Every structure is written in structure tokens, then in C-alpha cells.
Amino acid sequence: MAAFNLTPFDPSTFILMGIPGLEDAHVWISIPFFMLYVIGLLGNFMVLFVVGKEQTLHKPMYLLLCMLALTEIGTSTSVVLKALCIFWFNLKGITLGGCLTQMFFFHAGTVMHSAILVTMAFDRYVAICNPLRYATILTNARIAKLGLVGLIRAVFFVLPLPLLLIRQPFCANHIILHTFCDHMAVAKMSCGDITINRMYGLVIPFVVNALDLTLIGLSYGLIIRAVLRISSKKAHRKALNTCTAHICVMLMSYPSFFFSTLTHRFGQGIAPHVHIILANLYFLLPTMLNPIIYGIKNKELLEKATDLKPLLQEGESISPH
Known part of the structure; x- marks a missing residue:
């Protein structure tokens, strides 16, 4: 039985089910x-390619889009690749180091994603409330x-x-009923006191996201106040x-984040497979939809992407086979 005793110095593996x-x-x-993962990768890499290729898009708003794209690529990749290895090749084993590394990257990506959304809200506030000072307040270096x-x-x-x-x-079994190393899923396998883990794992995400949502709400409150002072409905x-x-x-x-976090701790009535699927969709859907949303709503980005389409096709036609 000693072979199954997992400690920080033991090379044993966890099993992701x-x-x-x-x-x-x-x-x-x-x-x-x-399919969701590939579409998300293509969309985000397209954003990175278009912004990198076009000098006219080297502006704060588009740099933020690039940060968002990089964060989503990294976060989704850290989760989805292992899930696909489980689904396709039954490769369920993962070392303690690999498990903790995966955990760090997708949680850090989630916090970074929230920080970028706050910065985007500040960008919109400056653009609407202080348009004449936008270029001096939000420089590329400051972003x-x-x-x-x-x-x-x-x-x-x-x-x-x-x-x-x-x-x-x-010291318990090493079976994680999940597709990735979620913090609490791993902590629950410990035979030690995980009170601090529970408190930190619950309080910190809510503190971070509550602060970010407060700053976003403040930005939009000021935006709405500025917009209401404009007499023209068209300008509104x-x-x-x-x-x-x-x-x-x-x-x-944000809603999917809070739902996933709360159901994992308090949603005993929710079937495990429902929670796991929703947790994976939390990483997949934004990665796929965000480039589409910004591509549709941002005419300048869409126009530049359309202008570069012949260049891409030309590159494909002359590429060696």
C-alpha cells in the first residue's frame, strides 16, 4: 500500500477520470x-496576426485585444489538451507537478482575463468621457x-x-473526477487539514472578481453619466x-465563472457530469466567441482582416507542397 501513498516527494500520478x-x-x-477549441484558436490567432501585420492597428484598444487573445489561447490550451488526451487516448495519468502546473496556468489565466476586462472598461471610459486626451492618457507603453x-x-x-x-x-485514492486539476478537486483528496485551502480558494477569486467588477461598474457608471449629458440620441x-x-x-x-465556482463547492444537487461539462465550456466558449464578437462589432478590425485575406490566399498558393 506504500506505493499508493502520494506525498510531494512521491512520483506517483493522479488519475483524471x-x-x-x-x-x-x-x-x-x-x-x-x-471544434470549439480549434475555432477559438483560429479566431484568436487571426486577431494576433491582423493586429501584428497592420501598423494602423497598433493602438491601445487593439493591444488589449491581443492580450485577451493570448490569455484565452493559454488558458484554454492548458485545460483542453489534457481533456482531449483523456477522451481520445485514455491518457488519464498526470503527475503531481503536472497537475499543480496546469492548475496554476488556468487559474492565473482566469485572473489575468479579468484584469484585461477592467483595463478595457477603463479604455472605453477614457474614449467616451475624455476623447481629446485619449492619446495622451492611454499610450501603448501605458497599456x-x-x-x-x-x-x-x-x-x-x-x-x-x-x-x-x-x-x-x-493519502487517499488519486482519482480526480474531472477533466483537469481543479484546485478543490485536488484538495479534497488530501487527508490533511484543507481549511486554509478551502478559504483561500473561495475567498480570493471572489475578492479579485468583486474588485474588478466594482471598477468596471464605476467605469460604466461614469460612461452612462457622460452619455446622458449628450443631447443627440444618435450620439447616445x-x-x-x-x-x-x-x-x-x-x-x-463573469456569470459562468461564479456559477462554476459556486456549484463545485455548494451544488451537491447538480450531477457531476453537468458541472464538469459546464466548467470546460467556461474555458471554451469565450475563447471561441470573443474574436467573433470583436470582429463583428469592430469595423476597423474587420476591414483590415478582409484586406489581408488575399494576402493569406496568395501565401497558401505559393507555399511548397
Whole structure:
């Protein structure tokens, strides 16, 4: 039995079971997962390519879109690739180090994603409330610094999660009823005291997101106040239309985050496979839909992408076979 005693120094592996109760349907479930993931990758890489190629798009708003795209690519990849390995090849094993690394990256990506949405709200506030000073307040260098601050914040808040777990004695079975190493799913396998893990894992995400939502709400409150002072209804619609894409992205991100977090801890009445599927969709759907939303709502980005389409086709036609 000693071989199954998992400690921080033990090379034993955890077993990710995928979606319990739906093992026979894993291959079929993998099809929409894979399609959503690939569409999301293509959309986000297209945003990165178009913005990188076009000098006229080297502006704060588009740099933020690139940050959002990179974050979504990294977060979804850290979760979905392992899930597909489980679905397709039955590769369920993962080392403790691999499990904690995966946990760090997708939680850090989630916190970073929220920080970018806050910065986008500030960008919209400056664009609408102080349009004449926009170029001086939000420079590319300042956006880069804000992005770095968001990254440091994500690392600072998320790093304690794996550090707290690596000190825990894992003496129970090593089976994780999930497709990825969710913090609480791993913590529940410990035979030690996980009170601090529970408190930190619940309080910190809500504190971080509550702060971010407060800042976003403050930005939009000031935006609405500025818009209401404009007499022209056409100007009202034009100003608010610039915020539509950002609002849609927030509506996809925050409600699904809170639902996933709360149901994992308090939703005992929800079937495990429902929670696991929804948790995966939380990473997949925004990754796929965000580039589409911004592509549709942002005419300049859409026009530049259309202009580059012949260039892409030409490159494909002359590529060696």
C-alpha cells in the first residue's frame, strides 16, 4: 500500500477520470470540444496576426485585444489538451507537478482575463468621457505596463494555490473526477487539514472578481453619466455601441465563472457530469466567441482582416507542397 501513498516527494500520478458517468460517450463529447477549441484558436490567432501585420492597428484598444487573445489561447490550451488526451487516448495519468502546473496556468489565466476586462472598461471610459486626451492618457507603453501589472497580480494571487497543496499529504485514492486539476478537486483528496485551502480558494477569486467588477461598474457608471449629458440620441447610440462588444464578453465571462465556482463547492444537487461539462465550456466558449464578437462589432478590425485575406490566399498558393 506504500506505493499508493502520494506525498510531494512521491512520483506517483493522479488519475483524471474525464466525465464520470459518460465514459462511453467520451469520443462523441470530444468532437464539439475539439471544434470549439480549434475555432477559438483560429479566431484568436487571426486577431494576433491582423493586429501584428497592420501598423494602423497598433493602438491601445487593439493591444488589449491581443492580450485577451493570448490569455484565452493559454488558458484554454492548458485545460483542453489534457481533456482531449483523456477522451481520445485514455491518457488519464498526470503527475503531481503536472497537475499543480496546469492548475496554476488556468487559474492565473482566469485572473489575468479579468484584469484585461477592467483595463478595457477603463479604455472605453477614457474614449467616451475624455476623447481629446485619449492619446495622451492611454499610450501603448501605458497599456503594456497595465498588462504587466495584471500579470504580476495574477501570479501573486494564484501562486499560493499550488504552494498550499504541495505541502498536503495525499493519502487517499488519486482519482480526480474531472477533466483537469481543479484546485478543490485536488484538495479534497488530501487527508490533511484543507481549511486554509478551502478559504483561500473561495475567498480570493471572489475578492479579485468583486474588485474588478466594482471598477468596471464605476467605469460604466461614469460612461452612462457622460452619455446622458449628450443631447443627440444618435450620439447616445454611437457612444454606447463602442461598449457593446466589451459588455458581451463580460456577460460570457463573469456569470459562468461564479456559477462554476459556486456549484463545485455548494451544488451537491447538480450531477457531476453537468458541472464538469459546464466548467470546460467556461474555458471554451469565450475563447471561441470573443474574436467573433470583436470582429463583428469592430469595423476597423474587420476591414483590415478582409484586406489581408488575399494576402493569406496568395501565401497558401505559393507555399511548397
